[in-house]
Amino acid sequence: MTPTTDLLPALAQKVGTPFWIYDAELLRKRIADIQYITSTPGVHARFAMKSCPATKVLKEMHAAGIGIDAVSGNEVLRALAAGYPGGQEPAQVCLTCDVFRDNALDVVLKHNVLPNIGSPGQIQDLAKAGYKGGISIRLNPGFGHGHVNACDTGGPSSKHGIWFEDFTKIAEQAKAAGFPIYMLHAHIGSGPQFDELVENLTRLAEEYAELVPQLPDLRAVSLGGGIPHNYRDPSAKVPLDRLKDLFANCHALLCKAAGREIRLEIEPGRYYVAPTCDLVARVTDIKETQNNEKGSGVKFAMVDAGFVDLVRPAMYGSFHRITVIPQDGADRPLEPIVVAGPLCESGDVFTRDDQELLQPRQLPSPQAGDLLVLHDAGAYGYAMSSNYNSIGKAPQLWLEKDGTVEMISRRETLEDLLKAECSEAV
Numbered sequence: 448m449t450p451t452t453d454l455l456p457a458l459a460q461k462v463g464t465p466f467w468i469y470d471a472e473l474l475r476k477r478i479a480d481i482q483y484i485t486s487t488p489g490v491h492a493r494f495a496m497k498s499c500p501a502t503k504v505l506k507e508m509h510a511a512g513i514g515i516d517a518v519s520g521n522e523v524l525r526a527l528a529a530g531y532p533g534g535q536e537p538a539q540v541c542l543t544c545d546v547f548r549d550n551a552l553d554v555v556l557k558h559n560v561l562p563n564i565g566s567p568g569q570i571q572d573l574a575k576a577g578y579k580g581g582i583s584i585r586l587n588p589g590f591g592h593g594h595v596n597a598c599d600t601g602g603p604s605s606k607h608g609i610w611f612e613d614f615t616k617i618a619e620q621a622k623a624a625g626f627p628i629y630m631l632h633a634h635i636g637s638g639p640q641f642d643e644l645v646e647n648l649t650r651l652a653e654e655y656a657e658l659v660p661q662l663p664d665l666r667a668v669s670l671g672g673g674i675p676h677n678y679r680d681p682s683a684k685v686p687l688d689r690l691k692d693l694f695a696n697c698h699a700l701l702c703k704a705a706g707r708e709i710r711l712e713i714e715p716g717r718y719y720v721a722p723t724c725d726l727v728a729r730v731t732d733i734k735e736t737q738n739n740e741k742g743s744g745v746k747f748a749m750v751d752a753g754f755v756d757l758v759r760p761a762m763y764g765s766f767h768r769i770t771v772i773p774q775d776g777a778d779r780p781l782e783p784i785v786v787a788g789p790l791c792e793s794g795d796v797f798t799r800d801d802q803e804l805l806q807p808r809q810l811p812s813p814q815a816g817d818l819l820v821l822h823d824a825g826a827y828g829y830a831m832s833s834n835y836n837s838i839g840k841a842p843q844l845w846l847e848k849d850g851t852v853e854m855i856s857r858r859e860t861l862e863d864l865l866k867a868e869c870s871e872a873v
């Protein structure tokens with residue numbers, strides 16, 4: 448979103464810093480983009496809610512007729528609480544988890560959401576629990592793409608899914624357990640290269656086309672998520688026409704291979720939400736180190752947000768655009784700055800652009816009291832925030848088209864953090 452220089456200081460005054468702010472209209476634009484690329488009859492979209500599970504966002508998705516890909520029992524329950532139905536014909540909520548932990552199996556049984564299984568043991572888990580229903584099988588097609596290795600979810604270095612070569616075995620296991628295979632699924636990762644994505648998804652559809660004729664119960668095939676967002680250039684556009692054509696062609700290919708209708712699904716996360724939320728922090732101080740190992744000092748802008756809020760730079764070296772909003776409204780000259788947070792690790796810096804820790808960025812000379820905006824933090828932002836250093840999560844604000852602002856989650860307090868502590872005999 449674009450920071451409005453009058454709105455953000457006023458909000459900072461009211462709710463304190465740091466805080467997250469969503470742009471509802473921009474989210475609706477992103478939803479409309481996805482609706483466009485899935486407008487071919489037989490092509491459908493889900494939302495990978497792990498990227499941003501706020502109820503307010505889920506309700507927008509539900510109202511737009513977009514399904515859900517959940518990753519835990521609690522995510523399924525959050526989707527149901529936001530208005531999604533359980534059930535499997537077709538499944539509006541699909542549970543893609545590598546392991547059934549906590550309440551996941553109970554939730555599948557109780558709400559009959561479609562389990563998307565990625566290992567043979569999960570079929571046994573379902574059978575033992577007395578599950579009756581269809582399943583989806585997550586495949587590892589042998590290739591993937593990611594902005595870092597950790598986000599490349601296909602190929603030999605990925606733990607995800609069943610290899611195509613092992614598909615016959617798992618299909619037999621599913622048959623013996625009495626579970627019809629309703630869906631085939633793969634998510635190959637979250638990479639920045641659009642052409643690579645198109646190439647990979649085309650290849651994936653071709654691999655699926657070999658399997659679908661053997662699967663009489665099959666209703667759907669999912670190509671997963673991974674539509675990129677350009678974190679560097681807000682004016683860069685994903686070629687939506689190419690995606691629309693790609694999905695139409697994949698759908699046609701699969702229907703032809705099966706000799707009947709097969710629904711084609713996609714489940715992006717990042718594309719819907721990445722640009723729709725910013726993290727706003729306050730500059731608390733400016734300080735300089737003496738010489739570092741490269742012989743020059745570094746100027747730090749200390750801010751009150753840290754990787755407990757937005758972990759992507761510290762975790763992956765991810766780039767997020769930064770805007771400084773000077774308290775006095777004055778123009779400031781650019782200078783190289785490292786933006787750093789309050790946490791107890793030197794990795795708590797936001798100006799990263801790869802694995803290097805200290806990468807000063809040219810910013811309009813920040814001063815204590817200024818606001819600093821970290822852009823494009825809507826995907827895997829609040830969703831990955833933590834309570835490290837006993838810090839409560841920052842509040843989330845929701846900006847509507849008419850300018851009204853609603854707080855959709857408040858700042859966590861110490862009481863919130865201590866809620867699960869107990870002293871119970873076991």
Ligand code: LLP
Pocket residue numbers: 495498516543598634636637638671672673674714715716717718759826827
């Ligand atoms: N489907 C499945 C099964 C997934 O695991 C994911 C993301 C998606 C869809 C959505 O992928 P997207 O469209 O958002 O690329 N924390 C990392 C990203 C991890 C992605 C995990 N899975 C980050 O901040 O970049």
